[in-house]
Amino acid sequence: MKLQTRLAVLVCKASGAVLRRLGRGGTNLPGKLALKIDKNILGELSRGVKVTVVTGTNGKTTTSRMIEQAFADAGLKYFSNKSGANLLTGIIAVFAQHSTLSGKCPYTHALIECDEAAFRKTSEYLPVECLVVNNIFRDQLDRYGEITHTLNAIREGITHVPNATLCLNADCSLTASLADSVPNKIVWFGVNVPIYKETAHELSDAPYCIHCKTEYEYDYITYGHLGGFRCPKCGYHRQTPQVAVTKVLATGADSSDIILDIFGHEHEVHVNLPGGYNIYNAAAEAAVAHVVGIDEQTAVSALSQFECGFGRAEQFKLGQAQARMMLVKNPAGFNQVINLIAHDEGNYKLAFLLNDRFADGTDISWIWDVDFEALADQQVRFTRVLVSGVRADDMALRLKYAGFAPERIEVIREYDRLLTEIGSDETPAFLMPTYTAMFDLRGEISKHTDVKAFYE
Ligand SMILES: [Zn+2]
The missing domain is CATH 3.40.1190.10 (Mur-like, catalytic domain)
Known part of the structure; x- marks a missing residue:
């Protein structure tokens, strides 16, 4: 050497x-x-x-x-x-x-x-x-x-x-x-069938053929721009995956059951x-x-x-409430979290935490591409609608436009108080922070729960 x-x-x-x-x-x-x-x-x-x-x-x-x-x-x-x-x-x-x-x-x-x-x-x-x-x-x-x-x-x-x-x-x-x-x-991997019966209405990040700019046709869409795409003009199309999800048996709030075909073995x-x-x-x-x-x-x-990492559907107890935290960082990911909540029938508290620091992306206009309307349609299920983070006001405005009743949107800037409110009754909560908000929350959460260390 x-x-x-x-x-x-x-x-x-x-x-x-x-x-x-x-x-x-x-x-x-x-x-x-x-x-x-x-x-x-x-x-x-x-x-x-x-x-x-x-x-x-x-x-x-x-x-x-x-x-x-x-x-x-x-x-x-x-x-x-x-x-x-x-x-x-x-x-x-x-x-x-x-x-x-x-x-x-x-x-x-x-x-x-x-x-x-x-x-x-x-x-x-x-x-x-x-x-x-x-x-x-x-x-x-x-x-x-x-x-x-x-x-x-x-x-x-x-x-x-x-x-x-x-x-x-x-x-x-x-x-x-x-x-x-x-x-x-x-080695191609993919999902051969739609995952949900209905999906969030979302803008495709790639509506046009990468080769000839013609609009793609789809046999089915799983989410975002993912699915069975083909270009009617130049013929560019989805390859048949050797590792394929052939059936979605169940999608729950904590897990999914699927049939996975790996090189012909189910x-x-x-x-x-x-x-x-x-x-x-x-x-x-x-x-x-x-x-x-x-x-x-x-x-x-x-x-x-396997056990998932902090911030990616991590679960913990906050006061009296079971809480799930899911990192959100772009429209496609956020819409997936919304799909998940929209396909569950329970009552929940929702907490949206929006920051605009460098690691979050300083331009927060992306929240206008997220399908909050799908949640607003079901707002009777949500006992509290909490908003926090550096750009809490922008988030509150976005939720208002999505159709949430303005008087139900609570802006709580201090994380300490936010977590106390979430833990104040037994209704479970979904926390949806952007990247740096998740890190800020981490310190506060450790004071409110007995989970020892989130990160090594
Ligand atoms: Zn094409």
């Missing part, structure tokens, strides 16, 4: 340790320092490691945790990164952390969640065995520019890893186009998370397991066993 690489590893480990001791873990500094010392440190440290990368706009973290459960159950010697470290410098730090001081990595596999914009650069160094692209949705426009920009960043990244097998969402016309003119092996699968988007994430997990060589039974049982 080059002296430079050894030094970079040492600096990365040491600065990481110092920062953790100061209570400032999770910064990009160690990775940055290491990169300054050795430009190719990631290539050196990942040599010989079979790397699975998960990227795409929505569901990276949940999909990664599902795959991680399968890796663990299969007994693979692996390590993984967390969502907070999914840029190049964070990924470098995770590899350094799992290497010896001489720069050797004793693990056979790595599972890396990678920011979709960061994949272009990161893929130059990583020996990617398997790349999952979940979906491409319009997300934080002010951060990444146009939707095709995100797509092209991933497309360019793929040119660096011609030997990687791509697990692509067949139902996403944007993601599926990544298969055009690349030499990579492809499995009845209990997915331990609610929502149509997690049905896709489950199919992605099964596709990765196939590529990595994990047997189907292990892949399937992992889906029923």
Whole structure:
């Protein structure tokens, strides 16, 4: 191992340790320092490691945790990164952390969640065995520019890893186009049937053919722009997935039951998370397991066993109420949460928390593309409609326009009081925070509940 690489590893480990001791873990500094010392440190440290990368706009973290459960159950010697470290410098730090001081990595596999914009650069160094692209949705426009920009960043990244097998969402016309003119092996995953009887009315992020701009026709839509698409003009169409959800048996507030066909073998699968988007994430997990060589039974049982991460349908008790918290960050994801609530018949308190900091996207106009009307139609079921966050007033206005009775919309700015109100009776609650609001809530929630640590 080059002296430079050894030094970079040492600096990365040491600065990481110092920062953790100061209570400032999770910064990009160690990775940055290491990169300054050795430009190719990631290539050196990942040599010989079979790397699975998960990227795409929505569901990276949940999909990664599902795959991680399968890796663990299969007994693979692996390590993984967390969502907070999914840029190049964070990924470098995770590899350094799992290497010896001489720069050797004793693990056979790595599972890396990678920011979709960061994949272009990161893929130059990583020996990617398997790349999952979940979906491409319009997300934080002010951060990444146009939707095709995100797509092209991933497309360019793929040119660096011609030997990687791509697990692509067949139902996403944007993601599926990544298969055009690349030499990579492809495993398609998808959902062959509609997930819900009715879905939220939502704007498609990709109504027109990516090749010829003609409007797509659909045999069915699962949600957003996902489904059985085809272009009537140029013929671009959905590929038949080898890993396919062929039947949705039940969708509940906590889980779903599906029939999953993996390369011709049918499995009845209990997915331990609610929502149509997690049905896709489950199919992605099964596709990765196939590529990595994990047997189907292990892949399937992992889906029923794994515990979800904080903020992604995490459940906890607040005072007298059972609460579910679901991160919302773009129209497609928010509409899925709304679908979930709209298809449940119970009474609930609703809490909407809207921030506009950098990580949330500073332009909050996206909330006008969310189908709050579907909830307003059922507002008798909702005992409280609570609004908070930096942009609480904008959220309240949006709900008013959706048809919620204005006198029922309560703006509560202090999280402490918000949580007290939610816990004041037994009616269960749905908390829907944007990214930074979720982090702010975390500290407050720990004072209101006995859940010990949400994050490692
Ligand atoms: Zn076309």
